[in-house]
Amino acid sequence: MGRYTAGGALVRIRAMSNRTEDPALHSARREAWVVFAIWLLAMTYTIGVCSLYGYGRDVSDLKFVLGFPDWVFYGIVCPWVVCSVVSLWFGSRFMRDEDLGEELPEQEDELGLGG
Amino acid sequence: MASALCFAAAVLPLWGVKTTQPSDWGTLVALVLFIAASMWIGWLANKAMQKSSFMQGFFLGNRGLGAWALALTATVQSGGTFMGFPSLVYSHGWVVALWICGYMVVPITGFGILGKRLAQLSRRTGAITVPDLFRARFNSPGLGLLASLLIMFYMSFMMVAQFKAGAVVMKHSWPGAGSREMAEDIPAYKLNSAALEKLGERGVPADVIARLAPLEDRGFDAEKDLKAEVGKVLGDAGLNQYGPAVVAASEQLDWQYLVGLGVFTVTVVSYTLLGGFLAAVWTDLFQSVLMLLGVMLLLFLVVSSSGGPEAATRMAVERLGPTYAMGPGYDPTGTGRMFMPVSLAFSFFWVWVYSGVGSPAGMVRIMAGKGTEVIRKSIYLLAGYNLLIYMPLVVICICGRALIPDLPAGKTDSIIPELSIMTTSRLPGGSIIAGLILAAPFGAVMATVSSYLVVIASGLVRDVYQRFINPSAGTHELRRLSYLTMIGIGVVAVLANIRPVAYLQVIVVFSGTGAAATFCIPAIMLAYWRRATVAGMVAAMVGGAGTMVLMYVLGARGFGSQSIGAASAFRPFYLLGLDPLIWGLLVSAGLGIVVSLLTAPPSAETISRLFDLERPAKEATA
Numbered sequence: 001m002g003r004y005t006a007g008g009a010l011v012r013i014r015a016m017s018n019r020t021e022d023p024a025l026h027s028a029r030r031e032a033w034v035v036f037a038i039w040l041l042a043m044t045y046t047i048g049v050c051s052l053y054g055y056g057r058d059v060s061d062l063k064f065v066l067g068f069p070d071w072v073f074y075g076i077v078c079p080w081v082v083c084s085v086v087s088l089w090f091g092s093r094f095m096r097d098e099d100l101g102e103e104l105p106e107q108e109d110e111l112g113l114g115g
Numbered sequence: 116m117a118s119a120l121c122f123a124a125a126v127l128p129l130w131g132v133k134t135t136q137p138s139d140w141g142t143l144v145a146l147v148l149f150i151a152a153s154m155w156i157g158w159l160a161n162k163a164m165q166k167s168s169f170m171q172g173f174f175l176g177n178r179g180l181g182a183w184a185l186a187l188t189a190t191v192q193s194g195g196t197f198m199g200f201p202s203l204v205y206s207h208g209w210v211v212a213l214w215i216c217g218y219m220v221v222p223i224t225g226f227g228i229l230g231k232r233l234a235q236l237s238r239r240t241g242a243i244t245v246p247d248l249f250r251a252r253f254n255s256p257g258l259g260l261l262a263s264l265l266i267m268f269y270m271s272f273m274m275v276a277q278f279k280a281g282a283v284v285m286k287h288s289w290p291g292a293g294s295r296e297m298a299e300d301i302p303a304y305k306l307n308s309a310a311l312e313k314l315g316e317r318g319v320p321a322d323v324i325a326r327l328a329p330l331e332d333r334g335f336d337a338e339k340d341l342k343a344e345v346g347k348v349l350g351d352a353g354l355n356q357y358g359p360a361v362v363a364a365s366e367q368l369d370w371q372y373l374v375g376l377g378v379f380t381v382t383v384v385s386y387t388l389l390g391g392f393l394a395a396v397w398t399d400l401f402q403s404v405l406m407l408l409g410v411m412l413l414l415f416l417v418v419s420s421s422g423g424p425e426a427a428t429r430m431a432v433e434r435l436g437p438t439y440a441m442g443p444g445y446d447p448t449g450t451g452r453m454f455m456p457v458s459l460a461f462s463f464f465w466v467w468v469y470s471g472v473g474s475p476a477g478m479v480r481i482m483a484g485k486g487t488e489v490i491r492k493s494i495y496l497l498a499g500y501n502l503l504i505y506m507p508l509v510v511i512c513i514c515g516r517a518l519i520p521d522l523p524a525g526k527t528d529s530i531i532p533e534l535s536i537m538t539t540s541r542l543p544g545g546s547i548i549a550g551l552i553l554a555a556p557f558g559a560v561m562a563t564v565s566s567y568l569v570v571i572a573s574g575l576v577r578d579v580y581q582r583f584i585n586p587s588a589g590t591h592e593l594r595r596l597s598y599l600t601m602i603g604i605g606v607v608a609v610l611a612n613i614r615p616v617a618y619l620q621v622i623v624v625f626s627g628t629g630a631a632a633t634f635c636i637p638a639i640m641l642a643y644w645r646r647a648t649v650a651g652m653v654a655a656m657v658g659g660a661g662t663m664v665l666m667y668v669l670g671a672r673g674f675g676s677q678s679i680g681a682a683s684a685f686r687p688f689y690l691l692g693l694d695p696l697i698w699g700l701l702v703s704a705g706l707g708i709v710v711s712l713l714t715a716p717p718s719a720e721t722i723s724r725l726f727d728l729e730r731p732a733k734e735a736t737a
Contacts, residue, residue, distance in 0.1 A: 050460065086223070
């Protein structure tokens with residue numbers, strides 16, 4: 001079960017223990033899954049296109065786009081540009097700023113583990 | 116991390132700069148300027164860190180890194196990329212674009228998977244180092260110690276290699292260096308006339324010396340190679356009797372290399388002592404900016420001189436065959452080796468990404484970031500930077516093949532220096548421009564060494580001494596110990612490099628991917644999985660590390676296909692054609708999950724304080 005905070009983040013309520021998952025953890029996990037999906041998608045597309053069109057081809061079929069062999073342009077240059085744009089979107093729009101909490105004084109920690 | 120890995124590609128036989136005289140002066144001037152700038156940066160960092168306590172200032176820069184510093188130093192460390200990677204493009208052609216293209220997602224994965232959570236946990240626990248974080252998250256000093264020892268193990272390998280690289284660059288910066296042989300070209304053992312004379316002086320009979328004549332002036336990289344040949348001409352009895360004398364007499368020392376090693380070590384240790392973590396990061400940032408300028412300038416010069424990448428590719432295909440424009444890449448050895456089969460292309464999309472995520476040096480920089488805003492901005496700043504560095508470098512080196520078609524196999528690491536010198540020679544002040552382009556990788560080597568010095572020293576001083584030997588050590592003592600540790604590491608690195616190890620660059624690859632296989636999964640579990648236990652973390656770390664070691668041992672013993680990947684004697688076993696890192700990550704994840712589930716769950720209170728917003732009900736009402 002869960003509820004939405006004023007900021008819009010879904011915050012899980014653990015009714016049994018009265019614990020609320022830290023919103024920063026929740027958004028970090030959500031962002032990590034999105035990043036993982038982007039990596040998977042980029043890899044699948046790039047390796048797929050390059051293995052299909054960059055290997056075992058007759059060189060006489062090779063075309064050039066903006067100076068790049070076609071398989072490099074469509075398989076690497078284009079997705080690279082797309083990933084850069086996605087990174088811009090991710091960093092500027094999707095990823096949420098969170099309060100990371102107060103810095104503990106050096107050699108102290110709230111778990112009391114010594115050190 | 117990338118530094119280590121891309122050094123991997125070929126850092127060590129780097130910069131075989133067969134330069135012309137004017138450019139030699141430009142290189143020297145640029146390096147001197149760079150050294151002066153680094154010392155100045157160290158001094159500035161020293162002033163900046165005086166605002167806080169010594170440990171946090173020296174080892175973490177007071178968590179004050181801004182977006183540019185974090186973006187361009189946490190995952191890039193691209194000196195190696197600038198050195199080894201161009202050589203691969205020149206040698207194998209367009210397929211190297213596929214080898215490197217995992218970098219398209221490195222910015223978003225490097226900061227997006229763990230960044231926010233590491234920054235948060237390190238603040239909540241007061242952790243200054245990565246082992247600190249493991250120790251505090253799992254309430255286990257033993258786990259912290261294991262992490263620290265493993266980090267120091269990998270980092271030591273990597274750092275020793277960088278010292279050698281720095282020394283070789285220094286050596287080649289001297290005017291006239293172009294006429295000398297590279298350090299790598301000077302064999303470790305050579306039975307020259309002076310050596311034979313020494314044998315006579317040491318009482319070796321003349322007839323024995325005469326029987327050694329067939330070996331005169333032959334170079335050997337390893338003692339065992341020399342002994343094997345001596346055994347052939349003198350027999351086993353002769354080898355036993357005279358072998359040690361022959362080895363001692365034929366040992367070669369390259370004084371120019373040693374001077375370079377000394378200057379490099381003194382410089383880098385000095386400014387790191389001055390400025391600690393911040394000095395390492397700021398010099399890294401400085402070299403990254405210099406490198407971007409160098410690449411952009413070189414791109415313009417090389418493309419305009421060569422007629423562009425299409426013309427250069429057509430020329431290369433005509434001379435070398437179709438594999439220069441397609442996978443699996445051109446094989447300069449002509450032995451049918453496949454540089455980049457699809458399985459390895461797939462592997463490298465993992466290698467760059469997870470080496471960035473699991474690099475301890477990268478993690479500690481994320482911990483040092485000012486906050487989430489800095490992490491967010493770093494993602495797109497680095498994405499833009501990578502876009503402007505990697506594909507332009509591919510284009511530069513493909514065009515370079517048209518301008519300099521026949522660099523011999525062992526000298527392809529010098530393609531960027533050669534192109535810099537060739538294309539700037541007609542420009543006013545060309546040698547200085549070439550020198551500035553060449554100074555960037557030198558700076559990258561210094562910055563990398565500096566950051567490793569900080570990590571290793573923090574491991575010894577913070578994670579071992581302060582945690583286990585003397586928890587009540589005062590600031591003065593910790594400061595003195597940190598300085599002594601760094602000086603000690605410098606001395607050890609110099610001693611280790613007087614006689615550099617053969618195949619060191621491949622050991623660097625092993626260290627980089629090994630660190631990733633060891634720490635990537637544990638770091639993800641640390642950040643996101645409540646159920647992870649100490650035993651699970653130990654299993655994940657040891658499992659990842661053990662798999663990497665096993666794959667390299669099997670590869671060295673001849674298991675698996677020997678005809679894929681870069682040609683090297685120290686190579687891993689590519690099980691199913693995949694890089695060992697993938698197997699290391701899978702084993703690490705499998706063991707980490709299974710062992711965690713089989714062991715008692717961690718204390719709910721400990722977990723709650725790091726994962727939840729509120730305290731458990733009973734505690735809240737207590």
